[in-house]
Amino acid sequence: MKNIVRLALMLLLVQGAAAQETIDSAMTAKIRDEGMNRSQAKEILSWLTDVYGPRLTGSPEYTASAQWAKEKFTAMGIENAHLESWGPFGRGWRLKKYSANMIGRQVQPLVSYPKAWSPGLGSKEVEGEVVYLDADSLEQLNAYKGKLKGKFVLLGKPNPLKAYFNPPATRYSDSSLLVLANADLPGGGGGRGPGGGANQNFRKAQIFAYERWQLLMKENVAGVLTSAPAQRNEGGSVFVMGATAPNHPDTPMTSVNRISSYNAKAPKNLPPQIEVGSEAFNRMVRMIEKKEKVRIAMTLDVEWTSQKDDSCYNVIAEIPGTDLKDEVVMIGAHLDSWHGGTGATDNGTGVAAVMEAMRILKASGAKPRRTIRAALWGGEEQGLLGSRAYAAKHFGTRDSLKPAAQKFSAYFNNDNGTGKVRGIYMQGNEALRPVFRAWLKPFNDLGASTITPMNTGGTDHQAFDALGLPGFQFIQDQIEYFSRTWHSTMDVWDRAQEEDMKQAATLMAAFAFNAASREEKFPRKEPSPRVRGFGYDEEWDCGHDHGR
Numbered sequence: 116m117k118n119i120v121r122l123a124l125m126l127l128l129v130q131g132a133a134a135q136e137t138i139d140s141a142m143t144a145k146i147r148d149e150g151m152n153r154s155q156a157k158e159i160l161s162w163l164t165d166v167y168g169p170r171l172t173g174s175p176e177y178t179a180s181a182q183w184a185k186e187k188f189t190a191m192g193i194e195n196a197h198l199e200s201w202g203p204f205g206r207g208w209r210l211k212k213y214s215a216n217m218i219g220r221q222v223q224p225l226v227s228y229p230k231a232w233s234p235g236l237g238s239k240e241v242e243g244e245v246v247y248l249d250a251d252s253l254e255q256l257n258a259y260k261g262k263l264k265g266k267f268v269l270l271g272k273p274n275p276l277k278a279y280f281n282p283p284a285t286r287y288s289d290s291s292l293l294v295l296a297n298a299d300l301p302g303g304g305g306g307r308g309p310g311g312g313a314n315q316n317f318r319k320a321q322i323f324a325y326e327r328w329q330l331l332m333k334e335n336v337a338g339v340l341t342s343a344p345a346q347r348n349e350g351g352s353v354f355v356m357g358a359t360a361p362n363h364p365d366t367p368m369t370s371v372n373r374i375s376s377y378n379a380k381a382p383k384n385l386p387p388q389i390e391v392g393s394e395a396f397n398r399m400v401r402m403i404e405k406k407e408k409v410r411i412a413m414t415l416d417v418e419w420t421s422q423k424d425d426s427c428y429n430v431i432a433e434i435p436g437t438d439l440k441d442e443v444v445m446i447g448a449h450l451d452s453w454h455g456g457t458g459a460t461d462n463g464t465g466v467a468a469v470m471e472a473m474r475i476l477k478a479s480g481a482k483p484r485r486t487i488r489a490a491l492w493g494g495e496e497q498g499l500l501g502s503r504a505y506a507a508k509h510f511g512t513r514d515s516l517k518p519a520a521q522k523f524s525a526y527f528n529n530d531n532g533t534g535k536v537r538g539i540y541m542q543g544n545e546a547l548r549p550v551f552r553a554w555l556k557p558f559n560d561l562g563a564s565t566i567t568p569m570n571t572g573g574t575d576h577q578a579f580d581a582l583g584l585p586g587f588q589f590i591q592d593q594i595e596y597f598s599r600t601w602h603s604t605m606d607v608w609d610r611a612q613e614e615d616m617k618q619a620a621t622l623m624a625a626f627a628f629n630a631a632s633r634e635e636k637f638p639r640k641e642p643s644p645r646v647r648g649f650g651y652d653e654e655w656d657c658g659h660d661h662g663r
Contacts, residue, residue: 136553138629143557145479146628150621153478156471157613159187163466164457164608171231172451172494173207173377173427175420181428181450184470184491188432191474193489195433201504202426204494205378208232210454212416217395218242219402219409226351226392227340228455228604230358232376233388235417236338243267243337245409247400248327256327263334267411268386270327270341273400274393276349283598287537287565287590295567295590301543321364328361331386338387338413342396352603355390355455356496377497387415390455429501430491434476434483436631442485443519444630445526446472446623447502447575449495456606460596464611464619465529466491471620472627479624483631485524492575495530502578513582513642524636525585527626530574532600534592535615536622538565542580542587546638554629561618565590583642589622 167180181198188196208231215225247269250256331339342348358376366373374380402409430450436442448465452458469489476487494500511517529536538555541547551566558564570580571588579586592615600606630637 135634136550138553138557139632140557142479142481142628143625146475146481146624147557147621149479150471150475150624151617154471154613154617154620155474156467156616156620157608157611159470160459160463160467160611160616161608162187163463164459168457169454170450170452170458171208171454172497172500173204173420174209174454175207176209177451177493178428181430181491181493184430184450184466185432187470188430188473188489191470192477193432193473194435195431197431198428199431199505200426200428201493201501201508202428204427204497204500205375206232206381207420208377209418209420210416211235211418212238212414214240215389215411215413215415217245217399217409217411219407223395225411226353226395227389228353228355229415229417230355230376230388230390231454232381233358233415233417234385236387236413236415238414238416240412240414241337242410242412245269245340245399245403245411247403250327251323253323253326256323256330259330260334263331263336265335265337267338267340267413268331268336269396269399269403270331270339271396272344273397274342274344274348276393276397279350284593284595286534286592286594292537292565292590295538295569296565298567298569300545300568301570318364325361325363328359332382332384335384336386338389338411338415340389340391340396340411342391342393347598348390348393348396351392352599352605353390353392353455354601354603356453356602358385358388360385375497387413389413389415427493427501429493429505430489432473432489434473434481434487436483436486439484439631440486442522442524442636443488444483444485444524444627445488445490445579446528446627447490447492447526448529449493449501449575450491451493451496451501452606453496453602455602455604456600457608459606459608459611460532460594460600461602461606462495462530463608464533464616467616468529468620468623471616472624475620475624476628481624481628483628485631487627487631495575499575499578502575506578506582506584510579510582510584516582520582520584523579523584524633525630526576526579526587527623527630528574528576528586528588529591529619529623530588531591532594532596533611533615534594534596535561535612535618536563536589536591538563538567538590540571540588540590541566541568542570542576542585542640543568544585544638544640546640547585550633550637554626558618558622558625561621563618563622581642583639585637585639589619591619 170177246266360376492501510520576586
């Protein structure tokens with residue numbers, strides 16, 4: 116009976132919304148004309164990526180790019196542009212110099228890249244033997260004791276590589292979009308992980324990984340080389356993120372005692388850590404198995420930095436509203452990136468969409484009723500740190516919302532690569548279907564028409580959705596995101612698709628204006644279930660440490 120009543124109420128809400136939802140057609144046309152015919156999106160992206168480059172959280176490069184974005188907003192005529200601290204974060208890190216050569220029967224440059232927050236080897240070149248740590252049990256691991264000092268250690272298994280019989284770049288097919296559109300409302304979550312024997316095996320693997328890192332630290336190895344099996348470190352792309360700092364399996368995920376390579380709790384004897392292209396990694400393993408001697412000559416010089424006030428920043432800027440200016444619509448993307456490429460598709464294209472959307476609105480003479488606030492977030496890659504801190508500071512927690520939360524209307528996020536917008540995830544808020552349908556209709560011919568009740572995760576809209584505040588991510592074509600550019604050394608300006616960027620920024624501007632011009636704020640749903648690491652009553656380090 117409860118479900119029937121709930122469905123009936125939802126249908127009434129949908130019917131009511133359908134009856135009253137209108138848009139300003141003239142302003143929509145202006146927004147579309149400005150965004151599609153006079154776009155500055157890819158030029159914004161070039162400044163962000165080519166000039167300011169990678170923007171690792173806590174680094175001087177991140178702060179410089181944040182300062183540039185603030186000044187760019189001001190130059191556009193966007194008001195109240197400022198940096199807002201959400202720190203402290205931890206140690207900043209920058210790469211000063213890196214080179215590596217594999218030495219066998221010939222010398223060959225090693226396709227590789229240091230992991231963020233990896234310790235260095237100093238300014239001088241270090242040469243050492245390469246050892247393949249081929250162990251799957253604690254007993255096998257013990258055989259390496261006393262044999263690894265000063266060695267470069269290959270950690271992990273070789274990755275079998277296959278030809279690209281399917282194209283690495285894809286767009287949503289009509290059938291895939293239909294599946295999204297016809298999806299049911301998201302249901303309740305199940306258990307957090309495997310049970311029974313599977314759970315025991317998982318714990319056994321955790322203990323083994325922890326003990327393996329303890330051995331590597333005690334042995335004082337020259338460096339640890341990995342090639343992640345879950346990513347395609349091939350064809351010139353190296354997917355590189357943060358250095359591992361091992362945590363004991365019994366340390367709770369929510370514990371303030373957990374360590375990451377970027378915080379002061381990181382062990383002093385962590386070894387240098389390098390991500391290697393699979394082709395080079397596999398070759399070294401095969402050579403060692405054939406009893407060939409392999410050496411590496413490496414220079415790895417890094418610098419540890421900190422902000423004067425030990426803070427990290429979000430960039431905030433506004434277009435003030437008119438009669439409802441104390442109510443807020445937000446648009447956002449994360450400014451931080453990993454360090455291997457220049458953070459173009461993750462998430463420079465999202466940043467460009469937000470900045471270009473604000474420029475479009477200003478150039479179009481938009482006068483929104485509510486204030487439109489842009490946010491460029493820091494620390495997304497370490498667990499939505501900037502957006503979570505902002506939401507908590509301004510709007511409260513899921514159990515204790517602040518008065519400002521009642522003035523909040525909606526948040527729209529762009530963070531799925533360079534692909535064009537194909538529609539939007541409703542995050543289980545079915546009452547918004549007719550609203551989004553009306554907003555997308557003027558852009559159906561640009562490929563944007565799909566509305567799905569499904570949730571999507573992994574980015575900053577979750578900071579708002581977790582509080583029960585309307586927060587949304589657009590459906591975007593994948594292009595080469597996971598196959599080529601995501602967190603990789605190929606995440607560069609050249610991989611961004613200009614026409615898609617124009618369309619995405621235009622949609623962002625239109626959605627912001629429509630949300631800011633409605634008679635009513637957005638209908639709300641119940642807060643999403645607590646997700647480990649994303650609850651505001653939890654202190655948990657959400658860093659992307661991958662203990663392999």
